[in-house]
Amino acid sequence: xxxxxxxxxxxxxxxxxxxxxxxxxxxxxxxxxxxxxxxxxxxxxxxxxxxxxxxxxxxxxxxxxxxxxxxxxxxxxxxxxxxxxxxxxxxxxxxxxxxxxxxxxxxxxxxxxxxxxxxxxxxxxxxxxxxxxxxxxxxxxxxxxxxxxxxxxxxxxxxxxxxxxxxxxxxxxxxxxxxxxxxxxxxxxxxxxxxxxxxxxxxxxxxxxxxxxxxxxxxxxxxxxxxxxxxxxxxxxxxxxxxxxxxxxxxxxxxxxxxxxxxxxxxxxxxxxxxxxxxxxxxxxxxxxxxxxxxxxxxxxxxxxxxxxxxxxxxxxxxxxxxxxxxxxxxxxxxxxxxxxxxxxxxxxxxxxxxxxxxxxxxxxxxxxxxxxxxxxxxxxxxxxxxxxxxxxxxxxxxxxxxxxxxxxxx
Amino acid sequence: xxxxxxxxxxxxxxxxxxxxxxxxxxxxxxxxxxxxxxxxxxxxxxxxxxxxxxxxxxxxxxxxxxxxxxxxxxxxxxxxxxxxxxxxxxxxxxxxxxxxxxxxxxxxxxxxxxxxxxxxxxxxxxxxxxxxx
Numbered sequence: 154x155x156x157x158x159x160x161x162x163x164x165x166x167x168x169x170x171x172x173x174x175x176x177x178x179x180x181x182x183x184x185x186x187x188x189x190x191x192x193x194x195x196x197x198x199x200x201x202x203x204x205x206x207x208x209x210x211x212x213x214x215x216x217x218x219x220x221x222x223x224x225x226x227x228x229x230x231x232x233x234x235x236x237x238x239x240x241x242x243x244x245x246x247x248x249x250x251x252x253x254x255x256x257x258x259x260x261x262x263x264x265x266x267x268x269x270x271x272x273x274x275x276x277x278x279x280x281x282x283x284x285x286x287x288x289x290x291x292x293x294x295x296x297x298x299x300x301x302x303x304x305x306x307x308x309x310x311x312x313x314x315x316x317x318x319x320x321x322x323x324x325x326x327x328x329x330x331x332x333x334x335x336x337x338x339x340x341x342x343x344x345x346x347x348x349x350x351x352x353x354x355x356x357x358x359x360x361x362x363x364x365x366x367x368x369x370x371x372x373x374x375x376x377x378x379x380x381x382x383x384x385x386x387x388x389x390x391x392x393x394x395x396x397x398x399x400x401x402x403x404x405x406x407x408x409x410x411x412x413x414x415x416x417x418x419x420x421x422x423x424x425x426x427x428x429x430x431x432x433x434x435x436x437x438x439x440x441x442x443x444x445x446x447x448x449x450x451x452x453x454x455x456x457x458x459x460x461x462x463x464x465x466x467x468x469x470x471x472x473x474x475x476x477x478x479x480x481x482x483x484x485x486x487x488x489x490x491x492x493x494x495x496x497x498x499x500x501x502x503x504x505x506x507x508x509x510x511x512x513x514x515x516x517x518x519x520x521x522x523x524x525x526x527x528x529x530x531x532x533x534x535x536x537x538x539x540x541x542x543x544x545x546x547x548x549x550x551x552x553x554x555x556x557x558x559x560x561x562x563x564x
Numbered sequence: 565x566x567x568x569x570x571x572x573x574x575x576x577x578x579x580x581x582x583x584x585x586x587x588x589x590x591x592x593x594x595x596x597x598x599x600x601x602x603x604x605x606x607x608x609x610x611x612x613x614x615x616x617x618x619x620x621x622x623x624x625x626x627x628x629x630x631x632x633x634x635x636x637x638x639x640x641x642x643x644x645x646x647x648x649x650x651x652x653x654x655x656x657x658x659x660x661x662x663x664x665x666x667x668x669x670x671x672x673x674x675x676x677x678x679x680x681x682x683x684x685x686x687x688x689x690x691x692x693x694x695x696x697x
Contacts (some may be wrong), residue, residue: 155693181661182654185574205592205632209639291626312658329654367623368653398588398625398653512592513629538627541593541604 154183155190163322169177169223171266177234182315183326192288194308197227197320198276199312200292202513205254210313211255214262219552224321226267231261231320232280235455235480235510236272237499242382242506247522252515266384268320272508273482274454278383280484285409288331290319291413294400294482295454295534301385301401305409307331310368310400311451330401331367336410338373338403340365341422346430347378350550351388351460355533356382356433358389362397364426373403373411373419380407391454392533415488421438440536441563446547448525449458449558452511460551461489465497467555473502476523477558483508487539503558511535518543529557566696568671568678569649573689574657575666580645583617584681585609586674588625588670589647589656591633616637618646618687620679624653631655634663646687648694650675668694 156164158232164180166173179191201209218225238246238254243253260270271280274293278299283289285305291297292311300306304446307330309317319325329335342361348354365372372393393399403411403419411417451464456479464479479498481489486507496506497514520526520543526534526543531554536546549563557563566591573671584607588594596603637643647656652669660667666687668677670684671678679685679696686695 165642174680178658178661181574182658185572185657185661186654194656200628201627201632204622205636207632207636207639209636210632213635227583238609309654310628311627312662314631314662315654315658369651395627400653467622517596538593540568540606550680 154180154188157373170224170386171217172224172321175321175558176497178314178318179326180521181330184326186326186404188326189533190330191324192328192331193324194288194319194551195229195318196289197229197231197232197538198291198293198296199231199313199320200445201259202235202237203252203259204237204515205313206259208255211259211262212329212367214259215541216263218262227320228323230272231268231278231321231456233268234274234506236511237514239509242504245504246514246519248515248519254362255541268531271483273484274481274510275387275457278457279482290316290325292532294394295387298390298394298399298402301330302390302403302408321508336401337371338417338419338422339371341419341427342372342374342426343424344374344376344428345524348385351384352383352437352531352533352548352550353433355388355427356436356548357390358392359436359533360428360432360509361538362393362399363393365397366517367397368398368400370399371401371403373401373405373417373427374416375405377404377407384460387454388533392537395534404510438515440546440548443527443547444562444564446475446527446529446561446563447555448528449554450477450511450528450530450535451532451551452478453532453538456481456511458488461485461494464551465494467552468501468503471559473558475558475561477503477555478504478506478511480506480511508546512538520544529554538559542551553556565695568617568694570668570674570692570694572652573645573668573692574660575664575689577686577688578619578646578666579684579686580616582620582679582681582683582685583609583612583614583619584679585656586622588623589619589621590625590627591630592627592630593625597633597642599636614644616645618648619644620648620676622676623640623649623651628655631659631662634659634665638663638665641659648675648687668692
């Protein structure tokens, strides 16, 4: 890679051992993808729950935090994805004390490194939405795909170590979705189905993700009848990223880079796939393997204030007989508390958690501790993830999920 | 001896037995990392141990956690010996760089159709070559 004078100085250790270590990692990644140089970034977002880090990752962070000399804190705003627990609810989730302790150690290390513990995967709704053309180093695939597609910003998927490195150096290798050429559409999809519910939006995103196939594919979708809201696009993008590892999509006439099909060179592509309501419903019914459920989860991504408000309305006057978890961000939770939304959900028997995400919170261990296997959710992303954790996940609307928590059955 | 050239490579030269499937890979979605086996029911390698094997798969899938997870798995010596993909996403490249793993990606042909399941192969990242022995 071509390095400027500042980068050469970092590599020579003139800024300290931590930036040098970070830049060495970034150069290895940049070389792998043939990046010519670095691009400055304005924000970094780190996915770093301790189920992923393990002891080894936390010890690595502690070692980094203990390094002496030179720059030892991030140089651009650097924030975090959900933690592996909500400390106030760890007992209710039957998480082990070792999990909580590992989280505390990871948080201490991040704070020493100057990282802001926002603990959210919906930072584009709660912290600061990126702007068109802004170069970023964001982790969490849902955050990246929303920032790229809906905001028109520019980021690759940055895993935790790479996002932290970008926070330390203020730059990232210039490859992939930082480049104009990689942002052109590669697969053209037409749909005659405009979803109305979040689970349908997620399922549509999942179908598109499966068809598009890999990280370097950029689907352009035509045919939606109306502009979706932020929560709809949140579920749509998160599921597409989950099912297909997709980092960027375009919706003709809706997302900023595709005012017209030809803006993303979609006009040169044949229509490769047509998606109707049947395909969207088929994806959902493929998970419907059991009528009875053990637990209901609303998470992945964390819920917005509007989603929590809708959930509270569905809970009014009900008594739930199965555990129902609703997970939001630490920025939303105080508003939900203040407006009485949390109280309404919890009076019905639900639990509102913040700062974590269900699948990032030792999902396998809490399933065993609580006897949870059959799980209902309105998140297509969550059903795609949880099969590997030993769950039987099922996808349904928020309304049907609340009904399932009340009756123990999805039907 | 059959040599296959990749466009992207990282890590050190390794030699081992392959586990091949035309399927995706995500450390979070697909693996029971404690047991060291593929655990996603729909995965073509479900139930098989990946520890010490050279995985030859279609594409990297899913989330960003794999970058940390490969490092954690390597710390317990419960990690694949190498990863080989038709297409890779940045997370797996970042994870390989962070975890010290060997990886090849980007071929002119479908690599999962070129390499037999259970074959002894050598991966040379300097020359960006997979050699079937």
